[in-house]
Amino acid sequence: GAVVSQHPSRVICKSGTSVKIECRSLDFQATTMFWYRQFPKQSLMLMATSNEGSKATYEQGVEKDKFLINHASLTLSTLTVTSAHPEDSSFYICSASKSADTQYFGPGTRLTVL
Amino acid sequence: ELKVEQNPLFLSMQEGKNYTIYCNYSTTSDRLYWYRQDPGKSLESLFVLLSNGAVKQEGRLMASLDTKARLSTLHITAAVHDLSATYFCAVPQGGSEKLVFGKGTKLTVNP
Numbered sequence: 001g002a003v004v005s006q007h008p009s010r011v012i013c014k015s016g017t018s019v020k021i022e023c024r025s026l027d028f029q030a031t032t033m034f035w036y037r038q039f040p041k042q043s044l045m046l047m048a049t050s051n052e053g054s055k056a057t058y059e060q061g062v063e064k065d066k067f068l069i070n071h072a073s074l075t076l077s078t079l080t081v082t083s084a085h086p087e088d089s090s091f092y093i094c095s096a097s098k099s100a101d102t103q104y105f106g107p108g109t110r111l112t113v114l
Numbered sequence: 115e116l117k118v119e120q121n122p123l124f125l126s127m128q129e130g131k132n133y134t135i136y137c138n139y140s141t142t143s144d145r146l147y148w149y150r151q152d153p154g155k156s157l158e159s160l161f162v163l164l165s166n167g168a169v170k171q172e173g174r175l176m177a178s179l180d181t182k183a184r185l186s187t188l189h190i191t192a193a194v195h196d197l198s199a200t201y202f203c204a205v206p207q208g209g210s211e212k213l214v215f216g217k218g219t220k221l222t223v224n225p
Contacts, residue, residue: 032211043202043215044157093156097211101145101164108156 002028004096006106013084014114021079021109023094029074030096034103035067038091050077084113116141116207120216127193128224135188135219137203146186147204147213148177157202161188193223 003026013019023033031052036044048069049057056069066088068080077096081088089112095103117140127133137146145164149157161170163179163186170177174197176189186203200220204213 034212043217044204044213046212046214049212100211101162103211103213105149105157105159110154 002026002096002098002102002104004094004104004106006092006094006109008109009107010110010112012112012114015085016083018080018082019084019111021081021092021094021111023077023079023096023106025075025096025098025104028096028098030077030098031074032097033071033077034095034097035069035077035079036093036095038093038108040091044093047079081111084111086113089113116143116205116214118203118205118214118216120201120203120219122219123217124220124222126222126224127190129194130192132192133190135190135201135221137186137188137216139184139186139205139214141208142181142184143205144181145206146179148186148188149202149204151200151202151218160201190221193221195223195225197221198223 005024007022033050035047037047038044046059047062050069050071052071052074058064071077091108091110093108094106097103119138121136148160161177166181168179174191179186200218202215202218204215207214
């Protein structure tokens, strides 16, 4: 199967700082990537759809100025959590779309904001 | 708005027993996905169901899709401890690639 990587896998930062998370499709090109957030013991919630070469589409209730998404190439999307606060602590998971029917999920990034 | 409901949310079962997890969804879709998540890990794809009546089996797990009833089932046969995990179903929203997930079923298989 296709491989999607995320970096870093775990990050701890101070409140007010910004954190960048990378999502890479390693063996295929992905015009579309998705960013999800998962709070402890909860389900995955779609935050935004990242399209290569265009602006991301954010889900209702997700602040686009706080969660900056850049899809600079067909294999890389980045999520930057700006001015992070403790309530942003979560497990962030990306997925990359290889075809209309198939998404491959990254291993996730656990963000802890102190 | 698409809603995806799973039940049960928690399932504790003994090894060797059979059980079924249900996934209902509120709007028309001809695709449904099942994933497994282990604690602290990301999602592992289990099944991709692409049409009405689709049935897929892998080991002790079998998934089916009834698009008319808007229902998918994940059947566990002769459970073993290694199946302990959280299982999610997900449905694409409005013909797009956006996935709406159920709340997950936490399965614990006891020796």
